[in-house]
Amino acid sequence: NAGVIQTPRHKVTGKGQEATLWCEPISGHSAVFWYRQTIVQGLEFLTYFRNQAPIDDSGMPKERFSAQMPNQSHSTLKIQSTQPQDSAVYLCASSIGTGSYEQYFGPGTRLTVL
Amino acid sequence: AQSVTQPDARVTVSEGASLQLRCKYSYSATPYLFWYVQYPRQGLQLLLKYYSGDPVVQGVNGFEAEFSKSNSSFHLRKASVHWSDSAVYFCAVSTGFASALTFGSGTKVIVLP
Numbered sequence: 068n069a070g071v072i073q074t075p076r077h078k079v080t081g082k083g084q085e086a087t088l089w090c091e092p093i094s095g096h097s098a099v100f101w102y103r104q105t106i107v108q109g110l111e112f113l114t115y116f117r118n119q120a121p122i123d124d125s126g127m128p129k130e131r132f133s134a135q136m137p138n139q140s141h142s143t144l145k146i147q148s149t150q151p152q153d154s155a156v157y158l159c160a161s162s163i164g165t166g167s168y169e170q171y172f173g174p175g176t177r178l179t180v181l
Numbered sequence: 182a183q184s185v186t187q188p189d190a191r192v193t194v195s196e197g198a199s200l201q202l203r204c205k206y207s208y209s210a211t212p213y214l215f216w217y218v219q220y221p222r223q224g225l226q227l228l229l230k231y232y233s234g235d236p237v238v239q240g241v242n243g244f245e246a247e248f249s250k251s252n253s254s255f256h257l258r259k260a261s262v263h264w265s266d267s268a269v270y271f272c273a274v275s276t277g278f279a280s281a282l283t284f285g286s287g288t289k290v291i292v293l294p
Binding site (some may be wrong): 109 | 213215222223224225226227230232271275277278280281282283284285286287290
């Protein structure tokens with residue numbers, strides 16, 4: 068079991084460029100979560116999917132951020148027109164779903180916007 | 182809405198000493214509680230979880246936590262720390278099945294040789 072896989076591990080973009088972050092959940096897990104971690108704000112929930120359907124995106128900034136889960140093996144978080152304040156570690160987690168509450172995290176993608 | 186408070190931003194202990202990290206939660210219904218650990222440049226690793234039953238739960242690497250409904254707390258303990266326990270520890274609460282986690286601000290633990 069490879070755990071949750073996130074790529075790339077590090078991404079540097081210029082202000083105004085687009086960034087796409089990838090997450091591969093643990094095989095058999097039906098729920099995928101995205102979080103953002105910064106020194107100032109700590110760990111913040113962004114969005115989550117269950118059985119590929121978007122369930123809750125209450126933490127997503129309304130502009131420039133979007134997430135998809137086109138199949139059960141991966142999810143993407145896209146940030147358009149990146150800004151320096153988007154610099155953070157983006158963490159993906161998956162959960163088996165049925166009868167389970169714990170989440171298993173990937174190593175994160177460190178996004179730096181210059 | 183739920184919330185988690187970790188009052189200690191940083192704790193320094195000597196190797197071999199005991200450790201207690203405090204966590205208070207706020208949630209009106211039954212909480213599902215977790216402790217995670219984060220080592221530098223890594224993701225979060227689950228240490229232990231509490232859903233119901235015995236208020237003392239055992240986790241990995243000798244960690245245990247005690248749930249108190251009356252105090253709305255879920256404190257983490259370890260009897261004897263090792264230098265490798267140096268990390269940031271997060272307490273988290275979930276409100277139900279496949280729900281987002283709400284995290285505390287974390288406690289950085291430094292173990293001195």
